[in-house]
Structures are given as structure tokens and as C-alpha cells.
Amino acid sequence: MSALDLHTVERVVVARTRADLAELGPDTAPLAGGTWLFSEPQDHLRALVDLTGLGWPDVEVSHDGLTVAATCPVAVLAGLELPAGWAARPLLAQCCAAFLAPPKVQRSATVGGNLCMAYPAGPMISLAAALDGSVCLWCPDGGERRLPVTEFVLGDTRTALRAGEVVRSLALPAAALAARTAFRKIALSPLGRSGAVVIGRRDADGFHLAVSAATVRPVVLRWPAPPGPDLLASAVDGIDPDLWHDDAHGAADWRRAVTGVLAREVVAELSGGTAA
Ligand SMILES: Cc1cc2nc3c(=O)[nH]c(=O)nc-3n(C[C@H](O)[C@H](O)[C@H](O)COP(=O)(O)OP(=O)(O)OC[C@H]3O[C@@H](n4cnc5c(N)ncnc54)[C@H](O)[C@@H]3O)c2cc1C
Structure with a gap:
């Protein structure tokens, strides 16, 4: 290539x-x-x-969280050593493993490139949505703007990037990285592209459930505490019907059904113990 x-x-x-x-x-x-x-x-x-x-450092760790350069290879994130207090650290490798591509592609593909492609099954989109990530964009006038990833990704291969803009970095806040998380993924075949990725996060602010791959852009549902089964089911049912993705990797009704199942598993996994 x-x-x-x-x-x-x-x-x-x-x-x-x-x-x-x-x-x-x-x-x-x-x-x-x-x-x-x-x-x-x-x-x-x-x-x-x-x-x-441009020689951007791949990652920078600070009290505020983790800043990932757009040019950081996805494979680097998978093996990153993070502070022990960041309970969400396994999520990085879990999301990277959802990137089902040959090793050569995995070694070269970057975090920024993955966000900018805006495929529903973009693993860096799943990661960023689950951890309240935001992208820093460099504008052609020399300024910059910052958008939550849920506003950066607008749909299947559609982003909020304007002409001449580049993604400089992805910021993952320390509060989200300190939280407990649970990850579930399903695909139609063992090595198939993700049909649904559901990630839960439980922190002092409440319970956050990020749905991606099943929807054309990431959706984050939030409650003050882990939701009960009825509340959870109605929230998943309440996702805009136009957002369910429909392609060779999964029909929309299947993606919606499995999202409900995975969401229940995620809530169950995070319901024990305390918030981070
Ligand atoms: C075999 C195979 C399997 C794949 N599987 C998946 C998969 O499972 N999930 C998935 O999401 N993708 C998949 N892809 C698509 C692609 O490899 C990934 O999305 C990858 O992360 C793109 O990153 P890159 O750095 O290679 O981007 P590039 O190919 O270099 O660029 C991709 C696009 O983004 C733009 N771009 C890149 N960086 C920036 C930036 N910082 N600012 C603004 N624009 C930018 C480029 O101009 C281009 O339009 C696959 C590709 C192949 C060939």
C-alpha cells in the first residue's frame, strides 16, 4: 500500500x-x-x-486524563501502561481488540484516522463515547475547537470536520478513566465486523451506557444509578429508530435486539460493588 x-x-x-x-x-x-x-x-x-x-507524542498522561495524538497508532493504545488508579484501563485493549483487521492494518491505523473514517464499527469511536472523550480540531485559521465525540461523529462515514480542519488529538478525562467499566461486543461471525458494542461506566456522577457499532453514530444513555430492567429496556427502545445501522454486518432489528441483551449484561456486571 x-x-x-x-x-x-x-x-x-x-x-x-x-x-x-x-x-x-x-x-x-x-x-x-x-x-x-x-x-x-x-x-x-x-x-x-x-x-x-508533525511528530506529535502518541500519548500524554496528566492529572486531567489521557491525551491521545490523532497520529497515535491504534496498536500503541492496546499496549499502553496507565496509572493503576484508572480502573477503566482494560477498556483500551478491549476496544482495540474490536478492530478486526490484519496485523499490518492494525499496526498502521491511527486513532485520528479511525475517528475521521466514522464507520459505525470504529473502535476508537466506541472507546471515546464510553469515556466522554472529546476531539481537538485544528482549524485552518490557526484556531482550534473541541467537540465531544458524540457530536464529532454525525453518521456512517460523516463527521463534523470542516474544510481544511484536522483532528489533533482525543482527550479522555481522568474522572471517566477512574471509573469501573464493562464491555460487550457481538458480531455475526467470530472474525466479523462489530454488530453492536455496548460499554457501561459507573462513576460518582451515575451510570453511563455507550451504544456504538449498532447505531450509525454513538449514543450515550445516562442515569443517576444503574437502571432496572424496565428503565433500561425503554431507554434502548427510545433510541431514534433511524440510528440503527443496517448493512451486511447486521440488520437493524438484530442490532437493536442484541443491544438490549448486551446492555442488560453490562448493567448486571456493574451493579455489584460501588461506584469508582
Ligand atoms: C482490511 C481492513 C479492515 C478494516 N477494519 C475496520 C474496522 O473494523 N473498523 C473500522 O473502523 N475501520 C476499519 N478499517 C478502515 C481503516 O483501516 C480504519 O478506520 C483506520 O483506523 C483508519 O485509520 P488510518 O490512520 O489508516 O487513516 P487513513 O487511511 O490515513 O485516513 C482515513 C481518512 O481520514 C482522514 N484523516 C486521517 N487522519 C486525519 C486527521 N487527523 N484529521 C483529519 N482527517 C484525517 C484521511 O484524509 C482519510 O479521509 C479497515 C480497513 C481495512 C483495509
Whole structure:
């Protein structure tokens, strides 16, 4: 896989400073891991701007939480050592394992590229939605804006990215990372793309349930405490019917039904013990 395989692409600019991003435009796209960009024709493109040359550190740990560079490979997150007090740390590897691609793709694919693809089964979307993650966007005027991932991903392969913007980083807050989490995933076949991913989080603020892969954009349901079965069922039933994803990896009615089952399992797992 390389830019040489994209016959309309004449130039690849390795960005070294933010000023190099000024090249971005309708026929010039950001290049991250290239696992999707080089996997199909991009006839509208004449140039690529390689973000990996910007040298962003993959991750930064602080009292506020974890900041993940857009260019951080998904595989790096899977093996990350995090502070012991962050009870949610297994969730990183669980979400990375939901990325069912060959090892070569897994090693190259980046967190930012995964968010920007906005596939319903984007594992970094699942992770970010479950932990109240927000993306920092660099705007072409030199400014930046920040959006919760639930507002960044608008639908199947649709995001809130505006022309010339790039995702700089994903922020996962410490309060969410300190919480207990429970993860469930189902696919139509053992190595199939996720049909539904349901992640629960229990913290001092209450109980949070993130539904992804089953829906075209992530949905987060919240209660002050783990919900009982009726409350849970009506909340899942109350998800906008247009959001249930329907494709070769699962019909909409199946995704809706299995989401209900997985949600019950997640609530049961987190109902014992105390909030973090
Ligand atoms: C065999 C195979 C299996 C796959 N399985 C899955 C799967 O299970 N789930 C899934 O979600 N995807 C899957 N993909 C698609 C893709 O590999 C992933 O979404 C991957 O994470 C994309 O990341 P990347 O760094 O390679 O992005 P790239 O291919 O470099 O870029 C993807 C898109 O995002 C844009 N982009 C990248 N980074 C930024 C940024 N920082 N700011 C703005 N725009 C940016 C690019 O311009 C391009 O439009 C699969 C692909 C293959 C080939």
C-alpha cells in the first residue's frame, strides 16, 4: 500500500509544522496510517499531507486524563501502561481488540484516522463515547475547537470536520478513566465486523451506557444509578429508530435486539460493588 497506488496523486507533503497544513483542500487530504486511503481509488485527490511528520507524542498522561495524538497508532493504545488508579484501563485493549483487521492494518491505523473514517464499527469511536472523550480540531485559521465525540461523529462515514480542519488529538478525562467499566461486543461471525458494542461506566456522577457499532453514530444513555430492567429496556427502545445501522454486518432489528441483551449484561456486571 502506498501513494504510488493512487494514480491521481502527484505529491505527498510530509508536514513538519502546522503551516504545512495550509496545503489541505478539496483535492489534498490528510494522510495518517493510510490503511483506508490506500485501500480504494481516490480519484478526486491530487496530493496528500502526511500528518505523521508533525511528530506529535502518541500519548500524554496528566492529572486531567489521557491525551491521545490523532497520529497515535491504534496498536500503541492496546499496549499502553496507565496509572493503576484508572480502573477503566482494560477498556483500551478491549476496544482495540474490536478492530478486526490484519496485523499490518492494525499496526498502521491511527486513532485520528479511525475517528475521521466514522464507520459505525470504529473502535476508537466506541472507546471515546464510553469515556466522554472529546476531539481537538485544528482549524485552518490557526484556531482550534473541541467537540465531544458524540457530536464529532454525525453518521456512517460523516463527521463534523470542516474544510481544511484536522483532528489533533482525543482527550479522555481522568474522572471517566477512574471509573469501573464493562464491555460487550457481538458480531455475526467470530472474525466479523462489530454488530453492536455496548460499554457501561459507573462513576460518582451515575451510570453511563455507550451504544456504538449498532447505531450509525454513538449514543450515550445516562442515569443517576444503574437502571432496572424496565428503565433500561425503554431507554434502548427510545433510541431514534433511524440510528440503527443496517448493512451486511447486521440488520437493524438484530442490532437493536442484541443491544438490549448486551446492555442488560453490562448493567448486571456493574451493579455489584460501588461506584469508582
Ligand atoms: C482490511 C481492513 C479492515 C478494516 N477494519 C475496520 C474496522 O473494523 N473498523 C473500522 O473502523 N475501520 C476499519 N478499517 C478502515 C481503516 O483501516 C480504519 O478506520 C483506520 O483506523 C483508519 O485509520 P488510518 O490512520 O489508516 O487513516 P487513513 O487511511 O490515513 O485516513 C482515513 C481518512 O481520514 C482522514 N484523516 C486521517 N487522519 C486525519 C486527521 N487527523 N484529521 C483529519 N482527517 C484525517 C484521511 O484524509 C482519510 O479521509 C479497515 C480497513 C481495512 C483495509
